[in-house]
Amino acid sequence: MSSSRHTLGALRRYEDPEGGFFEEFAERRLGPGRAFALIAGPLREARPRAWAICPTVGPEQGNLRRLEALVARRLAGSGFDVARIRPDVGTQHAQISLPTRLAELEEAVDLLRGRGAREVGLAGVLFGGTVAALVAERLEVSGLALVEPVVRGRQYARELLRREAVARLMGDEEADGDGPKSELASAGRVPIRGLQLTQEAYEAIADVDLIKELRAFAGSSLLLGVSPAGEPGPALGKLRDRLAELGGDVTVAGIADPLYAPLGEYYYREAGLLRYDTRLDLDQKLAEAVAAWALDRAAASAAA
Amino acid sequence: MSEFPVFVAAGADRVAAVVTAPDRQPPRGVVLLLAGTGRHIAIGSTLSARLSERLAEEGLASVRLDYAGSGDSPGLVSHWDPAEIAATTAQARAVLDVAREALDVKPFAEVGTCYGSRIALSLVEDPSCTGAVCLAPPILDVGGLGRMSRGVRDGRVGALVRSNATLRRALAPARRLLGGRKTAPRVVGAFAHLDRARLVFLYGARNVHEDHYSGRAQKSIDSAVAGLSAEERSRFELHMIAGGPLTTFDGLPPEEQEEIVDIVLPFVASFFETTG
Numbered sequence: 001m002s003s004s005r006h007t008l009g010a011l012r013r014y015e016d017p018e019g020g021f022f023e024e025f026a027e028r029r030l031g032p033g034r035a036f037a038l039i040a041g042p043l044r045e046a047r048p049r050a051w052a053i054c055p056t057v058g059p060e061q062g063n064l065r066r067l068e069a070l071v072a073r074r075l076a077g078s079g080f081d082v083a084r085i086r087p088d089v090g091t092q093h094a095q096i097s098l099p100t101r102l103a104e105l106e107e108a109v110d111l112l113r114g115r116g117a118r119e120v121g122l123a124g125v126l127f128g129g130t131v132a133a134l135v136a137e138r139l140e141v142s143g144l145a146l147v148e149p150v151v152r153g154r155q156y157a158r159e160l161l162r163r164e165a166v167a168r169l170m171g172d173e174e175a176d177g178d179g180p181k182s183e184l185a186s187a188g189r190v191p192i193r194g195l196q197l198t199q200e201a202y203e204a205i206a207d208v209d210l211i212k213e214l215r216a217f218a219g220s221s222l223l224l225g226v227s228p229a230g231e232p233g234p235a236l237g238k239l240r241d242r243l244a245e246l247g248g249d250v251t252v253a254g255i256a257d258p259l260y261a262p263l264g265e266y267y268y269r270e271a272g273l274l275r276y277d278t279r280l281d282l283d284q285k286l287a288e289a290v291a292a293w294a295l296d297r298a299a300a301s302a303a304a
Numbered sequence: 305m306s307e308f309p310v311f312v313a314a315g316a317d318r319v320a321a322v323v324t325a326p327d328r329q330p331p332r333g334v335v336l337l338l339a340g341t342g343r344h345i346a347i348g349s350t351l352s353a354r355l356s357e358r359l360a361e362e363g364l365a366s367v368r369l370d371y372a373g374s375g376d377s378p379g380l381v382s383h384w385d386p387a388e389i390a391a392t393t394a395q396a397r398a399v400l401d402v403a404r405e406a407l408d409v410k411p412f413a414e415v416g417t418c419y420g421s422r423i424a425l426s427l428v429e430d431p432s433c434t435g436a437v438c439l440a441p442p443i444l445d446v447g448g449l450g451r452m453s454r455g456v457r458d459g460r461v462g463a464l465v466r467s468n469a470t471l472r473r474a475l476a477p478a479r480r481l482l483g484g485r486k487t488a489p490r491v492v493g494a495f496a497h498l499d500r501a502r503l504v505f506l507y508g509a510r511n512v513h514e515d516h517y518s519g520r521a522q523k524s525i526d527s528a529v530a531g532l533s534a535e536e537r538s539r540f541e542l543h544m545i546a547g548g549p550l551t552t553f554d555g556l557p558p559e560e561q562e563e564i565v566d567i568v569l570p571f572v573a574s575f576f577e578t579t580g
Contacts, residue, residue, distance in 0.1 A: 062343035
């Protein structure tokens with residue numbers, strides 16, 4: 001076993017000389033569900049600020065893994081160390097759990113600091129961005145890069161139930177449109193596309209209101225919106241106002257995309273057995289936008 | 305049980321994979337877990353991650369992977385086609401070889417879902433392969449004419465036809481002709497190895513159409529099986545199981561996921577009965 005451990009341990013890391021980065025599975029696992037931690041970093045000396053990318057809590061995390069990987073590689077190629085959290089599917093991860101995700105992100109920050117990062121910024125997409133903002137309030141972090149963050153948890157929690165109801169109806173399952181909501185109320189738990197949502201977890205998510213919970217974070221932040229017109233939505237405007245009110249330096253930007261499916265939803269266009277990826281272009285644009293902003297902030301910080 | 309997350313090179317590609325080794329050493333064999341191309345929360349899919357834990361309890365090692373361009377594996381892939389599996393088969397072969405070499409174990413079996421089952425079937429020819437469980441394997445390929453017609457269907461002309469009932473009726477015979485589906489050579493090709501390996505095909509009874517099980521697919525299988533000897537036939541099983549669709553395992557309720565794992569596991573364990 002020790003020789004296999006050695007052989008496989010040597011394959012934890014690879015280097016991409018053309019992209020100027022490496023990726024490596026950390027030895028340390030994160031949080032109560034022992035999520036994998038994937039580190040990406042530059043092949044040259046890393047910048048002082050590192051980034052941790054937080055996945056969302058719901059089933060949409062599966063549709064965002066490639067985007068998070070692209071963001072990590074673009075940041076790493078630009079000189080930043082990056083940690084991303086890769087939940088596995090032990091008992092903890094069969095559930096939708098905000099506390100689990102918060103613990104994982106806090107440990108990811110600790111991991112980066114242990115590797116020498118002097119500052120840490122947090123990034124996330126949809127509710128992953130929300131978790132990042134919540135952790136920014138708990139820990140001393142210097143930046144936030146959020147793609148379409150969920151500002152009101154109640155809206156997201158309701159959306160989880162609504163999407164499950166729609167999926168059941170489309171899947172010819174014997175269910176009415178109100179099924180998941182009443183199931184949660186009566187049984188205290190309901191499966192949401194393969195993940196268990198308990199009443200307690202629902203309430204924890206629904207209680208989140210970023211406008212109220214952001215009280216101290218005054219670092220730099222990027223708020224990215226995606227829409228066919230390229231205009232950031234009104235929720236991002238409210239979040240921008242709150243972050244600016246706290247003294248932060250806020251950049252808001254919109255990216256235009258026809259959005260074959262809403263961000264976080266299944267994004268393949270199916271033609272019989274063939275599946276066409278409709279998200280490649282957008283994912284690359286988002287990764288580029290985050291990396292460009294991070295570089296710009298790093299330059300501004302160095303100049304100051 | 306020990307888990308080893310790794311990056312494995314396969315030609316110009318590189319894939320993220322997780323090798324799971326049981327506490328009992330040496331393992332009785334390695335199981336290659338091959339996902340479909342949908343939404344996967346875990347590296348290699350939820351089914352693969354769940355199975356890896358349960359297989360370890362059976363004294364079996366396993367390896368699961370994200371195909372290049374998906375999940376945590378580098379690369380960009382614009383489309384997925386079950387008829388085009390050369391690159392992903394090379395990736396699967398590479399992670400399998402790494403796991404077998406590191407754990408010093410030769411016999412292997414496979415569990416493939418949808419697209420992944422095509423890869424599994426293409427590796428059955430390896431003399432060390434003891435068997436494959438295929439969940440919702442697509443039996444038929446879209447032929448050349450079918451591909452052309454799909455291109456038209458998905459374009460402006462297709463939209464016009466779909467919006468006009470008269471045009472739809474007038475073009476129905478042509479649609480049937482151009483539907484152009486044929487039995488995938490790799491599926492029936494794998495039957496040639498039933499003298500040694502076992503094959504199990506599983507489909508979900510609910511939404512069976514989403515599991516690619518059509519009347520035409522059934523005829524193709526019946527015809528392939530008819531040419532087998534009695535002994536070979538005994539090594540092939542096709543089961544319709546409750547629930548599904550199996551193509552979207554990640555989206556099924558946790559209890560149903562567990563039931564499917566419970567069905568798959570004994571088949572896989574039985575493939576190694578003579579190796580332990």
